[in-house]
Amino acid sequence: MKPNPEYIKELQVIVGEAPFPKHIAMKLTEMDMGLATIELELSTVHLQPFGLVHGGVIATMIDTATFWAVFMSIPEDAGLVNVDLKLNYLRPVTKGRLRAEGRSIREGKSICYSEARVYDDLDSLIAHGTSTLMILPGKGLQVRSRKFLPS
Secondary structure: OOEOHHHHHHHHHHHHHOHHHHHHOEEEEEEEOOEEEEEEEOOHHHEOOOOOEOHHHHHHHHHHHHHHHHHOOOOOOOEEEEEEEEEEEOOOOOOOEEEEEEEEEEEOOOEEEEEEEEEOOOOOEEEEEEEEEEEEOOOOOOOOOOOEOOO
């Protein structure tokens, strides 16, 4: 099935206006079947006391990229919730732009599994993580566009 570009644009607005993503200024920049990209322009608000990007910022990017990578595979009336998040921090970062690339590994009827990698401006791998997500029937987003283009 081919995702509807209008649906993806609506999701990008929904994510961009949601309180927490807006607060930390991350954006859902790309989305397709089994794939999602999250970007974040770093500023001082993302740093911990030692001047490094806080681990919670990177964990949030992994959580978000894994979530949206799975999202296109679930029913239109369903939502998702993360039930497990595992990650490894591989190198520190202090400034620039971060990019999290999420990829769905398995979509089940109730449980899905995905991974994400976070890169810096030089395409150096900063962190890697995996997520287990549970599908929540009846908890879908209110989106005007259809999820997929007609076949």
